[in-house]
Every structure is written in structure tokens, then in C-alpha cells.
Amino acid sequence: MNTYPNCLRKWWMFACIAMFPLHLCAQDDDDRNITIREMKQRYEFITGDKDNPVKVRENAHTVYRCNEYRGAVRVAEFYDDKSTIDDIRIYVNNEKAKYIKPEYRYYEVEDFFFSDMHVATFVLPLEKKGTESYFDLVRTTHDPRYLTSVYFHEGYYQDLKEIAFAVPRWMHVDIKEMNFAGFQVKKTVEYDKKTDADIYVYTMTNLPARADESMSRGPSYIYPHLLVCSKYAAPKTGRVNFFNSVDDLYAWYHSLVQTIGNDATTIKPLAQSITKNASTDIDKIKAVYNWVQENIRYIAFEDGIAGFRPAKAQEVLQKKYGDCKGMANLTKELLKSLGYDARLCWIGTNHIAYDYSIPSLSVDNHMICGVKHEGKLYFLDATESYIGFNKYAERIQGRQVMVEDGDKYFIERIPLATSEQNAEYEKRVLRIDGNDLAGITEHRYTGESTEFLLTQIHGIKKEKLQDALQSYLSEGKTQCAINNLQTSSLHDWNNDLTMKYDVQYKNAITGFGNDLYLELDFRKEMNDLNIDTTKRKTDLLFSFKRKLVHETELQLPDELKVSELPKGMKVSRDNYDFSVSYEVKANKILYRKELIIKNTHLPKTAFGQWNDDVKLLAKNYLQQISFTKK
Structure with a gap:
């Protein structure tokens, strides 16, 4: 994964x-x-x-x-x-x-x-x-x-x-x-x-x-x-x-940004154009943020080595690309031109073990923009191309951030989010059609789950987008046919990304005489995430907290009855939860799977338990529902 x-x-x-x-x-x-x-x-x-x-x-x-x-x-x-x-x-x-x-x-x-x-x-x-x-x-x-x-x-x-x-x-x-x-x-x-x-x-x-x-x-x-x-x-x-204190660190940063040379006359007309259809202040801030995300290409990473002065906003605008500093500066200048209280912010991502108790250039490796509106400070990281307003990537969550305040500064923390921010829901309503399963599937993606999917989608040529989406959703399996695919806007990541389509799983049911068998989970997420403890030397870090929920409602025909139902499973650990359940209700089989990564840091001491739980999950995936013809 x-x-x-x-x-x-x-x-x-x-x-x-x-x-x-x-x-x-x-x-x-x-x-x-x-x-x-x-x-x-x-x-x-x-x-x-x-x-x-x-x-x-x-x-x-x-x-x-x-x-x-x-x-x-x-x-x-x-x-x-x-x-x-x-x-x-x-x-x-x-x-x-x-x-x-x-x-x-x-x-x-x-x-x-x-x-x-x-x-x-x-x-x-x-x-x-x-x-x-x-x-x-x-x-x-x-x-x-x-x-x-x-x-x-x-x-x-x-x-x-x-x-x-x-x-x-x-x-x-x-x-x-x-x-x-x-x-x-x-x-x-x-x-x-x-x-x-x-x-x-x-x-x-x-x-x-x-x-x-x-x-x-x-x-x-x-x-x-x-x-x-x-x-x-x-x-x-x-x-x-040099850096006798964090005050000295900020004073040095501030001296650099004072000499950027932004040209407000170039920036303001664009800001007005971007926000012409926005009615509220928040909508205008969102519009500016989303415009930079979608129109300025992020091209470089600098890990606290050199080049701490952001590029001029007008130069980033002209080139249509910039590093984190250039993108943060452009976002700030667009918002300032509209009268908003926008500031540059220095931050160290979760790649770095230090915080601002240490006056050193090694403390931060990233720059974002902050905007203060009605007493609340919002952070805008335009290098995260497809994450919505007021949602934050795992790499900056909980991290200290140094916010410019004229000749002074103040330290804040980026809000922490739970796995609920990065959810992926799939709901299938299926029926048995001979040896096939057919029905309707709906998906909903939020937060970094949305960003991950949109990153893959927007890297594909437009004329191949539909084919690529269908291949992604079917996981390349030829026995899975997807038709009538409908999606929400692929250019609006402030709202959840949704998909709906007709699906057919060919030859999903096998049998011998009056006995039929079905594996209801076709995705089997995380079943191959066994960690090789003989080779792995360091702790494992998932890219973001995640909540994955799959539900299937299978309509049973009158001529079939369930003879055996898988028992399911449930484990709950400090870092993750796995649960799988099956239930027969009226003439339906209800299947629910919930996989949650609660904490992205999995220490080596937890590898053994993780492997045992992944093995249990994989074993559960292989269980079949048994049917008997009446």
C-alpha cells in the first residue's frame, strides 16, 4: 500500500x-x-x-x-x-x-x-x-x-x-x-x-x-x-x-522575505478574476487556494539546505511552476491583494524529528501560507495539489509552524485529524444472475484518499481518463465489467469525490450439484502487507491515517438458502483496527469490512502482531459463503 x-x-x-x-x-x-x-x-x-x-x-x-x-x-x-x-x-x-x-x-x-x-x-x-x-x-x-x-x-x-x-x-x-x-x-x-x-x-x-x-x-x-x-x-x-535563539532564526528568515520584490500590480487583477464568482470571504479564499493548487506546478524540494528566499510571486505566475516557498508566496500575495491577512509560515514536515525549541535551519523543510479570518488561522499548502480547504496532509498534521507577524512571529500547531478525514467508502447492492453477480456500486472518497486518487487520475491523458478509472475500479480484472460510470467533479476537491456505476462480476459463483460457493470480497485490501522482519531494519510509516469501509448487500434468490456463513473477524490495536462481518437478514446477505489506520507510525516492536493480524485478515478473505439449492 x-x-x-x-x-x-x-x-x-x-x-x-x-x-x-x-x-x-x-x-x-x-x-x-x-x-x-x-x-x-x-x-x-x-x-x-x-x-x-x-x-x-x-x-x-x-x-x-x-x-x-x-x-x-x-x-x-x-x-x-x-x-x-x-x-x-x-x-x-x-x-x-x-x-x-x-x-x-x-x-x-x-x-x-x-x-x-x-x-x-x-x-x-x-x-x-x-x-x-x-x-x-x-x-x-x-x-x-x-x-x-x-x-x-x-x-x-x-x-x-x-x-x-x-x-x-x-x-x-x-x-x-x-x-x-x-x-x-x-x-x-x-x-x-x-x-x-x-x-x-x-x-x-x-x-x-x-x-x-x-x-x-x-x-x-x-x-x-x-x-x-x-x-x-x-x-x-x-x-x-548566527542563531543564538529561535528569535534569531525568524529574524533571518524575515530579512530574506523582505527582499523578495513582489509586484502587487501584476497579482491583483488575477486575484480579482479568480474570485469573481465567489460571494463569501471563505469562498474567495478557497478559490485562490484551489487556483494555485491546480495551475502552479510543484517542481522542487529543498530539504533545509539553501535558497530560503521565495521566488517573486509574479515570476512563479509567469513560469507556472515553483517550489514550496514560491507557491506559498504567490498564495499569500493573491490573498493580500484582496485585503486578506495572509502570512508566510515555516514548518518542518513529519520527516524531521526536531521542533522550534532548536534554532537551526534543520528544523524546517517546508513553507506554506496562513490566512487569518474572523479570528481563525487557516493553513494553505498548495503543494498538496488535491486536498481540500481546511484539511491537512499527514506530513504536516500536529507539526509546529512558525507564522510571520511583521518583525515578530508566533508558533502554532497544524490541527491533527483522525482517520475519518481520509475515508474511502464503497457500497455495493448486488444480485445473483446465473453464475455472475450484478448490481450498482457507489464510492465516496475524502481527504487524502481523494488526493491520492486524483493524483493518479490527473496524471492521465484526458482521452484515456474513463478507461483508466474503470481499470482502477476493477483493479484490472477482466472478469469485472464496469458500465455507466458517473463521477462528481474531478476538479473540486473541497467536496467529497463520489462515483457510481453498474458492475458485473463474471463467474463469481462456483458450484457442484446443489452446492454453490462465493467469495464476496473481490478487493482484499491489505492482505499482502506482511512485513519481512528478517530484512526490515526500521519502523514503518504509513503515508496517512486511513479509514476504509466496504459494504455489500447481496439479494438472495428464492431458490437459494445459505448453508454456511463465514465467521468474520475483529482486531483492535493501538495503531489499527480490522473488522469483517457477515450477516443474513431477511433474504439478504450483509457484508461489512472496516480497515482503519489510526496511527501512521508502526514501530518494529509491533511487526509481529501486525503480521499475525494481516495473516488473519488474508485467511478471512478466502472464506466462502456456501449456498444450497432448495
Whole structure:
């Protein structure tokens, strides 16, 4: 049940690479052909220039070892407009490999691009068993604000990982040790009199390769790492303030948005056109929000690295695409032009373990718009293309949000929703027609269930839409025929999405003589969601809370009677509920299935119970209703 929208999958891909910048691919835990014998990273805070008074110089030394057979490593080192790669020296079999030249280019993922993200990439060969290749890297971060976190785990098994910081006494840095519980981390702190600096060294040994698993929590929840919070510097040239408090963080954000350069004269005519048919304030706000959702393409994700200034609203409008910042800014400016109290809001999605108690750029990775109307603050995330007004995606629910308020700010929380927000109802009224079942089916989708379906639908060419919908509803089964399909508007996601159609299930009934048999559930959702506990390394995270209800009313003909009815099942856990029931009432069989994901986070400790319950559900699906001819 991979229900991540395409945009979210790409965001996840980029976020993993940003957190673990050394390797594009992670190693299978059983694959030890290539390992890292040692990786040493040293970060030194140094004085800079007028524009960048403090810089961070990183020196990294990484040695790969070939343990079995010839191979190669694709190395990718990232940088942006706030950092530079100053030198890469590559060695194969202890000899400098001048013939290997790193390629420096923009980083791209399909048609999603990152305007401030570059990559230096090369292939490091390991020629045979027992050989080693390594490279030395020098990278400079020109503003210490942008050095936010350093992780221990890499894409390959490591014999040794060492992370060191050289912090001169004039530099005030808070190095937070995150997720150290359960890991053996050796730490030393020494004073270097010559440089008047404190040297912090963290060492770990025998580190397995990180697990890049789908439906997983963000790395900041899972892996040991060091969160680097640069507070301020006090060199001889004078004090330089960074993020000594969350107030400083907001002041920096606010200084950036003050220099955007929006052009209200371009925006207001469009806002008036969008809302010309709306009569109430709420209808006008909805119209603006929905217009941005439908007409501006979301093209980029930036996971707290660089580029915190939103694009000009008129530029996003002209290009018809933007990242989260650009879309939030355009939404704000459209609403402001109509006289509404709209604000920019900074937020960290549930991919991030931190909150605004930490003054760091790693706290948030997303921007949305807030609008205050009649004392209530509504949040508008236009990157969620098909979610309705005043409904919020799981990835931001319950999260702290920093709301601009002129020179000040305030912290709110996005409202939490239950599984009721994201419901999917299916009601079938069927009759027996020979060996077939025939009748009428109705569907209703809400919240993120609607968004997931509309995301799939709007990715299909219009002329193929009907065929695609029918294939989706029949799950591609040739024995299921769908006709007379009617839907509510596919462009109105403020209301529930509904569908109604005639359905025929061919050869649904099997039999021998006077005994007939029927499996009434043709969808069997979640029956294959067994978790391989021998391979899964991390907790599982469902994309959103969900409530799925299927009801079937089967009219019995006079010549048949029920001889055996499945018993059904019911389980209720902290994270989910499963229930299936059958009932004979008058001359009808009533079938009801309810599957609820109440909490998206399923910890590893719950995997065994989950597998048992999924197995029970799958077994229940296979039960048949038995009929006897009178």
C-alpha cells in the first residue's frame, strides 16, 4: 500500500540524499564485497572575509576496501551556492588517479530540479580482492548556519567512522548528540593551545550500511548524528550573530522575505478574476487556494539546505511552476491583494524529528501560507495539489509552524485529524444472475484518499481518463465489467469525490450439484502487507491515517438458502483496527469490512502482531459463503 504521491516520493528521495551526501545508493546489508575501512571527517571553524566572517572547512578522508571481487563505487558529493568543493584527490591502489576527473554539474532527479544544488560525481574503481581506493575531499561552507547535521551511517558498512570538530574559543557552537542511545560512541574533548580551539572527536566502529527503506521515518528519527547549531562568533573583528535563539532564526528568515520584490500590480487583477464568482470571504479564499493548487506546478524540494528566499510571486505566475516557498508566496500575495491577512509560515514536515525549541535551519523543510479570518488561522499548502480547504496532509498534521507577524512571529500547531478525514467508502447492492453477480456500486472518497486518487487520475491523458478509472475500479480484472460510470467533479476537491456505476462480476459463483460457493470480497485490501522482519531494519510509516469501509448487500434468490456463513473477524490495536462481518437478514446477505489506520507510525516492536493480524485478515478473505439449492 504505497500511497505516497509522486511529489512526496521525489521529496523523500532528495531528503535521503541530502542527509547522506556520500553515496547515491545504499548497500544491501548482506553485501560486504565493498566496505569503508575508515572515514574521517574534520570540520574546522575559520575566519573568513567581509561578506562571510566565519566559514567551516571540511577535510574528509574515505577509504574503500574490496573484500571479494572487482567492483566500483559511484561517489556523489553535493554543494550549493553557500558551499564550494575546493579539492578532490583520488587514489587507486595507493597511487594518485589523475585519469579520474570528477564531473561537476547541476543535480537533477527526472524533471524535478534543484536550482541551488550541484553535485561532483565520479566512479571510484576497486580492481580486485584486497585492494583499496580512497579519496580526499576539501569542502568549504561559507556560512556556518548551513552546516546543520553530520551523520555517522553511510551507504556502506564502515569499520571506522570518525567525526571531529575544531572549535576556536571565539566561536560559540552547540553540538547536540542525537539518537546516541543504543550506539557505542566514543567521545573525546581536548584543548589545542596552539590554535586556542576545543577539539571534539566522535568515533564509532562496525557500522552497518544505512537502511534506505520505503515507508520509513526520516533519518533524524533513526540514525545517530550530530546537530550543529552555530550561535555566534566573537573574533577580534567583532561579534557576528548566527542563531543564538529561535528569535534569531525568524529574524533571518524575515530579512530574506523582505527582499523578495513582489509586484502587487501584476497579482491583483488575477486575484480579482479568480474570485469573481465567489460571494463569501471563505469562498474567495478557497478559490485562490484551489487556483494555485491546480495551475502552479510543484517542481522542487529543498530539504533545509539553501535558497530560503521565495521566488517573486509574479515570476512563479509567469513560469507556472515553483517550489514550496514560491507557491506559498504567490498564495499569500493573491490573498493580500484582496485585503486578506495572509502570512508566510515555516514548518518542518513529519520527516524531521526536531521542533522550534532548536534554532537551526534543520528544523524546517517546508513553507506554506496562513490566512487569518474572523479570528481563525487557516493553513494553505498548495503543494498538496488535491486536498481540500481546511484539511491537512499527514506530513504536516500536529507539526509546529512558525507564522510571520511583521518583525515578530508566533508558533502554532497544524490541527491533527483522525482517520475519518481520509475515508474511502464503497457500497455495493448486488444480485445473483446465473453464475455472475450484478448490481450498482457507489464510492465516496475524502481527504487524502481523494488526493491520492486524483493524483493518479490527473496524471492521465484526458482521452484515456474513463478507461483508466474503470481499470482502477476493477483493479484490472477482466472478469469485472464496469458500465455507466458517473463521477462528481474531478476538479473540486473541497467536496467529497463520489462515483457510481453498474458492475458485473463474471463467474463469481462456483458450484457442484446443489452446492454453490462465493467469495464476496473481490478487493482484499491489505492482505499482502506482511512485513519481512528478517530484512526490515526500521519502523514503518504509513503515508496517512486511513479509514476504509466496504459494504455489500447481496439479494438472495428464492431458490437459494445459505448453508454456511463465514465467521468474520475483529482486531483492535493501538495503531489499527480490522473488522469483517457477515450477516443474513431477511433474504439478504450483509457484508461489512472496516480497515482503519489510526496511527501512521508502526514501530518494529509491533511487526509481529501486525503480521499475525494481516495473516488473519488474508485467511478471512478466502472464506466462502456456501449456498444450497432448495
